[in-house]
Amino acid sequence: MAWETVIGLEIHTQLATNSKLFSGAATAYGAEPNTQACEVDLALPGVLPVMNKEALRMAAMFGLAIGAPVAKHSVFARKNYFYPDLPQGYQISQFDRPTVEKGEINITLGNGETKTIGVTRAHLEQDAGKSLHEDFQGFTGIDLNRSGTPLLEIVSEPDMRSAKEAVAYMKKIHELVQYLGISDGNMAEGSFRCDANVSVRLVGQEEFGTRAEIKNLNSFRFIERAINHEVERQIDIIEAGGEVIQQTRLYDPDKDETRAMRSKEEANDYRYFPDPDLLPLEITAEFLEEVRKILPELPDQKRLRFKQEYSLSDFDAEVLTSSRAMAEYFETVAQGCGDAKQAANWVTGSLAAYLNKQELSISESPVSANDLTGMIKRILDNTISGNIAKQVFEAMAKGEGDADTVIESKGLKQITDSGAIEAIIDEIIANNAGQVEQYRAGKEKLLGFFVGQVMKASRGKANPGQVNQLLKQKLSG
């Protein structure tokens, strides 16, 4: 039997506001427990929520970016459940009137084709606190710093057909929220996490199979593994004659398995109702226009422009737009040195390799965009060769100064004086009479050997083009 996988994702992204969704407490990650939890976040009697304007602006921005209508009126609802890290006894969320309505995202599949994934909605809601079960005998420790942090929950249509598509979609949203500057996207710190709804059905079957929801996936690798594992589990059940039951499952990365958390029926009876403490949210045309004005160039637009404007390959355009910081760095260099190809090669080559090795992000690069521009200019004006430039780059990365300083202090200036190069060539020819004879007898691939010798003798500083040309002249005698 041939099975088809159906996946929908609910992505929770923490919005990068300074303060909480409904209180003036800070949202910084990693603070001492409960130092960012005020009366409102603790849900003490008598407190009232007051909505953060910035969170609304960020949600609207996301809506515009995915081509979704941003609701003129949206309504906050209470989602009721009891858990100690939710002191209100309900989460303030949105139910039937979310701020962002239906939009879409394009993903690129493995074969290079584009697929459109529907985004059902995106709504504003509060994050919960954290429960620490491990450290206290018979107790659970509660840290409410995260309580009330604004979340944008982005709900997809069940449009994905494999774990790989789900990962591609999630990466696309991850990239987008960072481009928009509405989330730091830090998955390790929980700023970006997702629940996956997974079901299987026979190929050709119309209706969906019963789905299981896998909770709290916070790395791309886990998502792929968790979904693949869940798909196998469901197929095994059905093929053995059983039935998949609708439930919430938790992925355990250590054991590489999902296990049932709780029965969906009971726990999911959330009894939503409009929150009487909050009035409807209004987004005026003026507000939306203000947001539209500050909408940055989106990743897909940027990729397309890079390919056209700088004649970049698909691959280079992809790498160079992987973050806004990366794209800005590249553009500074490309425009500064006037040679986009060189700029792309250095940024995706030596620079990317160096940052990778040192585990640094582009914004932490010890070689600034201006430094790299200065160095490429010296390649273009023949002060140094591309090869020598690698030494210059490494020295700059170690903080030994800008390109001109390094070239000067290390004496790396390229030898372009033909007289000087000829002198070296003459000496090499004199010292390698055997090879000269073989070359002249027709073994032309020995040219490489001579080039190598000359470059070595000049400590890499001879201009390679000139060396080639002069060698050929002299060897042909």
Next chain:
Amino acid sequence: MSLTVKDVKQIAHLARLSIDDDNVQTYADNLSGILALVAQMNEVDTDAIEPMYHPQEVMQRLRDDKVTEQVERERFQKIAPVTEAGLYLVPKVIE
């Protein structure tokens, strides 16, 4: 729609309300009465009427995204039954 005794017990459980078994049938009858009223109102043709978002014609006030709160953990934790290392401790909850 009317509510059964079982529905009432389930709702009470979800809302963590402790109710007297003797009263459950009364609650079920009274709540069903309320739902019957709602059903009656649902009969009214409202197709041409724009839904009301709120009884008052006012919209949510927004505040600027500024941190205005001081750290008052010590004061808040004075009324908590058990705290340790800055955390509120509650009886162990495990899924």
